[in-house]
Amino acid sequence: MLKQKQPHTFRISFTLMIGLLLLVMSLVASLSIGAYQIDFKTVLGLLFNDNGSKASSIIHTIRLPRAVIGMVIGACLAIAGAIMQSITNNPLASPQIFGVNAGASLMVVLGVVLLPDLAPNTLVYFAFAGAAVGGATVYYLASTGGGMTPVKLALAGITIHMFLSSIIEGVVLFNETSTEDVLFWLAGGIDGRNWGDVKLVLPWAIVGIVGALALSKSLTLLSLGDDVARGLGQKIGLIRMGSSLLVVILAGASVAVAGPIGFIGLMIPNIVRKIIGSDYLYIIPVSAVFGALLLTVSDVISRFIAFPSESPVGIVTALIGAPFFLYLARKGGRKA
Numbered sequence: 001m002l003k004q005k006q007p008h009t010f011r012i013s014f015t016l017m018i019g020l021l022l023l024v025m026s027l028v029a030s031l032s033i034g035a036y037q038i039d040f041k042t043v044l045g046l047l048f049n050d051n052g053s054k055a056s057s058i059i060h061t062i063r064l065p066r067a068v069i070g071m072v073i074g075a076c077l078a079i080a081g082a083i084m085q086s087i088t089n090n091p092l093a094s095p096q097i098f099g100v101n102a103g104a105s106l107m108v109v110l111g112v113v114l115l116p117d118l119a120p121n122t123l124v125y126f127a128f129a130g131a132a133v134g135g136a137t138v139y140y141l142a143s144t145g146g147g148m149t150p151v152k153l154a155l156a157g158i159t160i161h162m163f164l165s166s167i168i169e170g171v172v173l174f175n176e177t178s179t180e181d182v183l184f185w186l187a188g189g190i191d192g193r194n195w196g197d198v199k200l201v202l203p204w205a206i207v208g209i210v211g212a213l214a215l216s217k218s219l220t221l222l223s224l225g226d227d228v229a230r231g232l233g234q235k236i237g238l239i240r241m242g243s244s245l246l247v248v249i250l251a252g253a254s255v256a257v258a259g260p261i262g263f264i265g266l267m268i269p270n271i272v273r274k275i276i277g278s279d280y281l282y283i284i285p286v287s288a289v290f291g292a293l294l295l296t297v298s299d300v301i302s303r304f305i306a307f308p309s310e311s312p313v314g315i316v317t318a319l320i321g322a323p324f325f326l327y328l329a330r331k332g333g334r335k336a
Contacts, residue, residue: 012276012286019289023071026296030067031059033300035308061194069193070299070313071292072205073254074264078291079212080250081265082272082283086219087243088139089226092150092328094266095131095251097157101260102164103134104252109168109182113175121200127256131248134160154329188261188314190299197257204253209288211246215239216280223278261314263321264291270328294320 031043038046038055046056047064077095084093095101107130111123141156142149172182212219218239221229226236254261268291269283276282298316305311 008277012282015272015275016286016289019286019293023289023293023296026293026300027067027071029300030070030296031063033303034058034063065195065198066190066193066299067296068198069190069201069257070295072198072201073190073258073261074291074293074295075288076201076205076208076250076254076291077261077264077295078268078287079209079284080247080254082269082280082287083212083215083219083243083247083250084265085269086223086280087240088153089223090150090153091270092153092266092325094263095135095247095254096161096260096262097138097154097266097325099134099138099157099160099164100131100247100251101134101255101262102161102168103130103132103137104128104255105186105260106130106134106164106168106171108256109171109186112182113171120196124200124204124253124256127252128248131252131255132244134164135244135247150329184312185259187312188259188317189310189312190258190295191310191313193257201253201257204249208246208250208253209284211242211249212284213281215243215246216284219243219280220278223280259312259314261295261317263317263325264294266328267321267324268294270324 028040028043031047032038032040036055036058038059042055043059046053046059050056050060080100081094084095084098085091087093104127107126108123111118111126138153138156138160141160142153168186172186175182218229218234221232221234222236222239229236229239251265268287272283272287272290276286295313295317298320299313302311302313302316305315
């Protein structure tokens with residue numbers, strides 16, 4: 001029995017180690033590359049030693065909080081996607097496809113436009129409310145009339161996403177004073193983020209990740225189907241409610257800080273499941289690492305699109321994620 005488990009354990013450990021190594025490398029690249037170039041050796045020397053130089057100031061006050069935000073949000077979105085794919089047993093489920101990102105974006109935009117004096121840390125609660133309403137609406141539409149299927153989920157998600165996006169565009173058009181900033185935020189971006197943003201999103205990220213790990217056994221059973229989970233004594237309704245709350249927290253906090261960055265929650269869990277299997281005790285931490293890696297690498301790539309100007313990282317994740325979505329859709333929504 002032990003010999004049968006060793007290859008699987010080795011594959012998980014090896015995958016996690018490779019992910020962490022690549023994440024560290026992408027972090028150094030994120031701190032080095034920009035309009036003001038800093039060589040890798042200098043970055044490594046200044047990372048834990050703020051000597052007050054210009055390079056040190058750029059690293060510690062601009063690029064490091066941006067990189068940390070990218071890693072945290074990438075991990076949050078990947079875990080949110082993994083949870084959604086488990087509770088719906090549908091590989092196409094993700095915060096973007098499920099209308100969670102669009103709902104959160106609409107409420108944040110309404111908060112910014114209608115209540116301009118609102119404290120920034122209050123916007124996260126607007127995002128939570130919008131994420132819950134958007135996700136619940138898509139779930140209801142996709143699950144009626146014979147149950148949820150990948151095609152119905154995609155159609156319902158795209159419909160609600162387009163509907164909410166049109167409302168957002170209307171709100172922005174009638175408020176020209178904040179149009180440029182809001183449009184940039186809606187494309188999904190982490191540039192200009194600071195340590196205050198890290199403090200805002202990090203507690204919610206910890207709650208979401210710890211909660212996901214606590215429910216990992218139930219999520220694994222639920223991904224096998226309702227009948228199997230129910231037969232093994234799982235309270236499906238409570239699991240789905242608790243898991244949905246975690247999705248709202250993880251995706252809502254991410255949108256409030258960085259806008260609706262798409263496709264990370266779709267791609268990463270599918271790829272991770274293909275590599276390490278269906279045990280959510282491992283899917284969650286490995287998805288977190290590779291979600292952080294994908295967003296960090298995408299952020300570095302986004303700096304070259306209109307160099308030396310900044311481009312939203314959401315452009316890069318969309319360019320990578322759209323073909324992956326089409327690949328899954330062509331397979332009929334079967335797991336990758």
